[in-house]
Amino acid sequence: GDSVTQMEGPVTLSEEAFLTINCTYTATGYPSLFWYVQYPGEGLQLLLKATKADDKGSNKGFEATYRKETTSFHLEKGSVQVSDSAVYFCAFFPLSGAGSYQLTFGKGTKLSVIP
Amino acid sequence: DTAVSQTPKYLVTQMGNDKSIKCEQNLGHDTMYWYKQDSKKFLKIMFSYNNKELIINETVPNRFSPKSPDKAHLNLHINSLELGDSAVYFCASSQESYGRQGTEKLFFGSGTQLSVL
Numbered sequence: 001g002d003s004v005t006q007m008e009g010p011v012t013l014s015e016e017a018f019l020t021i022n023c024t025y026t027a028t029g030y031p032s033l034f035w036y037v038q039y040p041g042e043g044l045q046l047l048l049k050a051t052k053a054d055d056k057g058s059n060k061g062f063e064a065t066y067r068k069e070t071t072s073f074h075l076e077k078g079s080v081q082v083s084d085s086a087v088y089f090c091a092f093f094p095l096s097g098a099g100s101y102q103l104t105f106g107k108g109t110k111l112s113v114i115p
Numbered sequence: 116d117t118a119v120s121q122t123p124k125y126l127v128t129q130m131g132n133d134k135s136i137k138c139e140q141n142l143g144h145d146t147m148y149w150y151k152q153d154s155k156k157f158l159k160i161m162f163s164y165n166n167k168e169l170i171i172n173e174t175v176p177n178r179f180s181p182k183s184p185d186k187a188h189l190n191l192h193i194n195s196l197e198l199g200d201s202a203v204y205f206c207a208s209s210q211e212s213y214g215r216q217g218t219e220k221l222f223f224g225s226g227t228q229l230s231v232l
Contacts, residue, residue, distance in 0.1 A: 034220070043119070043205055043223030044158075087156055102163065102171055103221060108156040 002027040006090040006106035013080055013113050021075040021109045023064075023090035033057075033066055033073040034091040034103070044089060047075075080113045087111070118142050121206045121224035128196055129232055136191045136227045138206030146170075147189035148207040148221065149181060158205075164189050196231045203228050 006023040013019060025031065032051045036044040048057030050066040050073065057064050062077045075088060090106040121138040128134055140147060148171075149161040163171035167183045178194045193200060206224040 036221075038156075041225070043207070043225045044221070045223065046220040049220065089158065102160045102173075105158040108158070110156070 002031075002092075002104065004090050004092050004104055004106045006088075006109055008107070008109065009087075010110040010112060013111070015082055015113055015115050016079045017113075019075070019077040019080045019084075019111065021088055021090075021111070022072070023074055023106060024070070024072045025090075025092050026071065027092060030066075030068060031092045033064070034093075035062070035064055035073070035075050036089040036091055036105070038087045038089065038108070040086070047088070080111070082113045082115055085111055085113045119206055119208055119222050119224040121204075121227055123227060124225065125228050125230075127230045127232065130196055130198060132196050133192070133194045134196060134229070135193070136204055136206075136229075138189050138191070138224060140187055140206075140208040140222070142208055142210075142222060143187075144208040144210050144222070145186060146209045146211060147183065147186070148209075149189065149191050150205040150207060150223075152203040152205060152226070154202070162189075162191075193229075196229075198231050201229055201231045 004025045034049045035047040037047045038044045048059040050057040053068040055066045064073050064075045087108045087110045089108045091103050119140045146165045148163045150158050152158050161175050162181045164183045166186050180192045183189045203226045205226050207221040209219045209221050211219050
């Protein structure tokens with residue numbers, strides 16, 4: 001069935017390091033893809049999204065490109081900050097399904113950035 | 116103004132009790148959701164309402180009953196609480212049902228941490 005898989009954490013990086021969090025999906029067609037971020041003690045917030053192949057979503061220095069060839073949507077940031085410490089969720093909206101459409105989340109990757 | 120607010124933030128209760136979590140959104144959205152996040156941060160949708168009508172009802176014990184008195188509110192009532200119900204419950208809203216566009220973003224509340232003793 002439709003699913004999304006993201007790299008397991010936790011991930012610990014030093015400030016200004018390069019970040020990659022891998023995300024791949026299995027779905028029928030070309031679903032919309034999202035990255036959500038959950039800061040400590042808060043709800044999830046949309047970080048970026050891409051709705052079609054080769055689209056690049058970007059926000060707050062984070063980027064992710066919709067790659068249909070590899071069914072991936074990896075999250076990257078060139079230089080992380082302590083304030084980026086959070087849990088990151090890859091998500092997609094499957095276009096198929098028995099009428100029960102829902103945003104499907106990966107299991108989350110916890111990022112800790114140390115000074 | 117908080118866009119999606121849910122109360123209480125923390126809820127500690129004994130097994131077998133009945134409790135409710137309230138959620139309100141002031142964004143004028145048509146669709147509201149309840150998600151459950153377990154201790155490993157895994158998020159799973161429980162219910163979705165569009166204009167007070169139930170549109171998604173995942174495999175959730177019938178001890179859980181959502182109620183939507185109007186499209187700005189979606190409350191979650193839980194009967195006969197069990198240890199396994201301990202989790203963080205998130206309310207969310209979006210402008211439209213995902214079944215229509217698939218591009219709308221969700222706005223989440225800050226969560227209710229439920230601990231069943």
